Amino acid sequence: MSTTNSSLTNGVENAKRVAAFTAANNFVQNGYVIGVGSGSTIEYAVERIAERVEAENLKVTCVPTSFQARELILKYKLSLSDLDRHSKLDVAIDGADEVDEQFTLIKGGGGCLTQEKIVAAAAKKFVVIADFRKKSTNLGENWKKGIPIEVVPMAILQIQNKIKEKYGGICTIRLAKSKAGPVITDNGMMIVDWQFDKSHNWSEVHQFIKLIPGVVETGIFFNMADIVIYGTENGQSDIKANTTVLTK
Numbered sequence: 001m002s003t004t005n006s007s008l009t010n011g012v013e014n015a016k017r018v019a020a021f022t023a024a025n026n027f028v029q030n031g032y033v034i035g036v037g038s039g040s041t042i043e044y045a046v047e048r049i050a051e052r053v054e055a056e057n058l059k060v061t062c063v064p065t066s067f068q069a070r071e072l073i074l075k076y077k078l079s080l081s082d083l084d085r086h087s088k089l090d091v092a093i094d095g096a097d098e099v100d101e102q103f104t105l106i107k108g109g110g111g112c113l114t115q116e117k118i119v120a121a122a123a124k125k126f127v128v129i130a131d132f133r134k135k136s137t138n139l140g141e142n143w144k145k146g147i148p149i150e151v152v153p154m155a156i157l158q159i160q161n162k163i164k165e166k167y168g169g170i171c172t173i174r175l176a177k178s179k180a181g182p183v184i185t186d187n188g189m190m191i192v193d194w195q196f197d198k199s200h201n202w203s204e205v206h207q208f209i210k211l212i213p214g215v216v217e218t219g220i221f222f223n224m225a226d227i228v229i230y231g232t233e234n235g236q237s238d239i240k241a242n243t244t245v246l247t248k
């Protein structure tokens with residue numbers, strides 16, 4: 001790796017850590033039930049929550065959003081629960097692939113989105129943690145892989161066609177890296193990545209796609225994030241509060 005690439009990697013990892021630690025330090029309290037997101041940034045948050053549990057004797061309970069999140073909770077010996085036992089969460093903390101100026105998110109770059117959305121919707125506060133690369137004015141500015149959509153496998157061609165007819169762009173079936181064939185999600189579904197070619201009304205797009213038979217969930221998180229914490233290139237945290245969330 002060149003020096004420039006290696007300093008970028010260090011800068012990104014540091015930014016993830018700063019955002020995640022800021023969330024764990026400021027938005028977790030004793031007695032909290034916490035939704036634990038998926039991806040690489042959340043790993044730092046769980047690490048910090050575990051440190052605080054140890055140092056401050058905090059009692060917290062964690063609800064995972066994926067197989068990966070469950071493993072993380074177990075690795076750090078945190079108390080594991082689920083939405084059957086805890087239907088209301090105090091906070092959910094999760095990463096994102098992109099965040100626009102209206103706090104709309106793209107999620108699912110790592111194949112997790114449906115359980116993440118369910119858990120975030122069950123939380124009183126949804127805190128998003130992201131490094132500086134995720135911050136955009138409009139969706140698609142920095143995240144070029146498209147919007148992940150979790151689908152029932154038999155409906156995949158119908159869904160691809162309906163999205164392309166309505167909005168254009170390219171719909172690709174996400175393929176696995178170390179296995180022939182598609183990525184299979186934690187829910188036994190497949191992922192279509194829709195690369196759009198212009199800006200849209202994301203609430204309308206989400207509703208249109210969600211109503212196509214066979215769509216389980218879209219990676220558009222509209223009107224959900226209460227707080228976004230960015231880790232900046234110079235290792236600071238930048239906390240943005242969304243004052244327009246209407247659904248809680």
Ligand SMILES: O=C[C@H](O)[C@H](O)[C@H](O)COP(=O)(O)O
Nearest residue numbers: 039040041095108110111112
């Ligand atoms: O599918 C994955 C999740 O939506 C992640 O939260 C998202 O991809 C961000 O992941 P990372 O923190 O690794 O950038």
